Amino acid sequence: MVDGVALVYCDEFFDTIWGKTAHGLVRFTRRYEVVGLVDSKHTGEDAGMFLDGKPSGIRIYADIDSAVSVWKAAGKPITHLVFGVATDGGRLTPKMRKDLLHALDLGLDVDCGMHYFLSDDSEMQAAAARSGATIRDIRKTPPRNELHSYTGRIRDVKSFRIALLGTDSSVGKRTTAWKLVDAFNARGISAEMIGTGQTAWLQGARYGVRMDALINDFVAGEIENAILEAWDHEKPHVMVIEGQGSLMNPLYPGGFEILSAGQPHAVVMQHAPLRVDYDGIPGTPLHPLKTQIQAVELLGGKPVVAITVNHEGMAPGEIDAQCEKVARETGLPVRDALVHDLGPIVDVLVAMMARGGRA
Secondary structure, three states, X not given: OOOEEEEEEOOOOOOOXXXXXXXXXXXXXXXXXXXXXXXXXXXXXEHHHXXXXXXXXXXXXXXXXXXXXXXXXXXXXXXXXXXXXXXXXXXXXXXXXXXXXXXXXXXXXXXXXXXOOHHHOHHHHHHHHHHOOOEEEOOOOOOHHHOOOOOOHHHHOOOXXXXXXXXOOOOOHHHHHHHHHHHHHHOOOOEEEEEOOHHHHHOOOOEEOOHHHOXXXXXXXXXXXXXXXXXXXXXXXXXXXXXOOEOOOOOOEOOHHHHHHHOOOEEEEEEOOOOOEOOOOOOOEOOOHHHHHHHHHHHHOOOEEEEEEXXXXXOHHHHHHHHHHHHHHHOOOEEOOXXXXXXXXXXXXXXXXXXXXXX
16 A cells, blocks of 8 residues: 655654654555655664664655655655654644645645645645645545444444553554554454554554544544444454543543543553653643553553553663563553564453453
8 A cells, every 4th residue: 555655754853752753654654665754953864773773774864855856866756745743733833834835846745644734725735736746634534424423333343452542642652553463463363453643544554533633523433433444344353443642641631532432342551651741741740650540441441451661761771670660560561562572462462352352
């Protein structure tokens, strides 16, 4: 399912939490062949090496023109510019706007997941019309008469459902969800990702919603409908539902809709042990992990069966010790999806499946 040869735009943001869409596309995507990334702060570096210490073959360029020139000369012209920044409120800076207009003038198709819709912008429309480029606003929802209300048909879905929730926003839920899907598939247990944000779509999730763009009345129905579509078309043994925000983050609250509409059999919690404050709210301390587990289990009625760790702020030698500390505190299996094999967590979930979804 390759839509084209893509350049990811993340100028000046790749080394920040707002570059998480670009991070996801560097790590994995089925939708594009990613050949480069724009960030003038890290020109010439390998994006994967900078991000995870592992070479990806994705070079970082100073600007759009230099990347386009290199790949045109190589006989593989870039066809898409994918906007890889997720700013607070989903708005464009003047520089972002200038660069996106330039990409459209060059004839690049632009895919953007911001709340600001480029296709509604007259200047962007004109640039696309001049060059024949296409704009896709990933967060643009269908007309209201095409949205779904909750029906309860999810009770007919036989797939074992796992919600990958987190103790905060921008904590790595989507990345770990993909890793968990891969771990099941590697065992011959068919698994499908249910994406709930724009980056999962950009990475090629076949089923999902852009949850934070929906009118609240339709959130539950759209989550249920994505799961129903995956069941009707794929009949996977397992579905992993990507979490959004976190249950107790006052700026980006999320998770209850997934627990209520998705009706997962089990929850895996993503946690950053060294994070002190909630994302986007300095001075608002994270609730303790145990408190967040209790809240999820109370509202969802299903168990948190494992913890996955985000190692931000840790030296490589600290990761195992931090995982062991969390395991002692919770009594649950703990892994870092970017460092460890998820086998022990899959073992717990497979055992639950064998018991008919009971913990």
